[in-house]
Amino acid sequence: MSTPVLDVQGLAFAYPDGHQALYGVNLHVHRGERVALLGPNGAGKTTLVLHLNGILDAGAGSVAVSGLPVTKDNLREIRRRVGIVFQDPDDQLFMPTVRDDVAFGPANLGIRGGELEKRVMEALDKVGMADYADRPPHHLSFGQRRRVAVATVLVMEPEILVLDEPSSNLDPASRRELAEILTGLDVTLLMVTHDLPYAFELCPRSVVLSDGVVVADGPTYDVLTDDALMAAHRLELPFGFDPRAIGRR
Numbered sequence: 001m002s003t004p005v006l007d008v009q010g011l012a013f014a015y016p017d018g019h020q021a022l023y024g025v026n027l028h029v030h031r032g033e034r035v036a037l038l039g040p041n042g043a044g045k046t047t048l049v050l051h052l053n054g055i056l057d058a059g060a061g062s063v064a065v066s067g068l069p070v071t072k073d074n075l076r077e078i079r080r081r082v083g084i085v086f087q088d089p090d091d092q093l094f095m096p097t098v099r100d101d102v103a104f105g106p107a108n109l110g111i112r113g114g115e116l117e118k119r120v121m122e123a124l125d126k127v128g129m130a131d132y133a134d135r136p137p138h139h140l141s142f143g144q145r146r147r148v149a150v151a152t153v154l155v156m157e158p159e160i161l162v163l164d165e166p167s168s169n170l171d172p173a174s175r176r177e178l179a180e181i182l183t184g185l186d187v188t189l190l191m192v193t194h195d196l197p198y199a200f201e202l203c204p205r206s207v208v209l210s211d212g213v214v215v216a217d218g219p220t221y222d223v224l225t226d227d228a229l230m231a232a233h234r235l236e237l238p239f240g241f242d243p244r245a246i247g248r249r
């Protein structure tokens with residue numbers, strides 16, 4: 001099989017206070033896959049994500065992105081390859097205009113002039129925000145800011161797009177629009193979420209992390225309909241949502 005875009009092998013990590021957050025996690029994601037990372041509060045999902053672009057250093061094991069190991073020496077390239085969209089868009093938007101925010105990353109890579117403008121507008125177009133390029137980000141709605149945050153990452157042409165709770169705080173229409181945008185992108189996607197219907201809609205595959213261990217990895221339908229697994233790891237389907245009634249996607 002081809003080299004995985006994301007190759008996590010035996011990853012273990014303890015925080016400085018001694019709390020062991022990950023125990024020998026293995027996760028392989030191939031090009032074009034859309035994978036949901038599920039699990040109860042405190043399972044280690046954020047800790048895992050923070051290893052993907054080297055914000056945290058593996059205690060044991062390894063992480064590689066398209067064959068390039070995540071090490072201090074190549075963080076710049078790793079951070080281009082792994083685009084993380086954090087839960088709060090305001091952590092990622094700090095420039096006077098939307099255009100400046102989206103241009104920030106590629107400008108730092110030395111891209112200038114027409115090429116920079118082209119990339120910025122293409123990224124904004126992908127998230128349906130091209131008409132807002134000259135607006136200050138703080139004048140946009142939360143849902144629009146989240147889409148711009150996605151554009152700030154897409155503009156770097158990442159190998160993998162990692163989203164932390166992409167549907168949180170979105171109204172139903174914004175939630176649906178973002179789902180349409182994300183499923184339309186030609187990118188490998190890893191999505192951390194507690195929103196199980198969203199995982200079902202967007203991600204054919206789900207990985208369940210619980211107490212720092214991968215306890216399930218398979219088709220999202222199989223995960224969400226495994227009642228014993230779901231109960232054991234505090235995963236609950238919202239009232240009225242029944243994957244069995246919808247069927248395999």
Ligand SMILES: Nc1ncnc2c1ncn2[C@@H]1O[C@H](COP(=O)(O)OP(=O)(O)OP(=O)(O)O)[C@@H](O)[C@H]1O
Nearest residue numbers: 015017019021039040041042043044045046047048
């Ligand atoms: N800076 C820290 N120092 C010590 N322990 C931490 C730190 N950050 C997280 N932890 C602990 O590590 C474990 C995993 O936390 P993590 O935030 O990765 O979980 P999570 O699955 O992302 O949870 P949530 O769904 O609530 O976001 C938890 O027990 C948490 O209390």
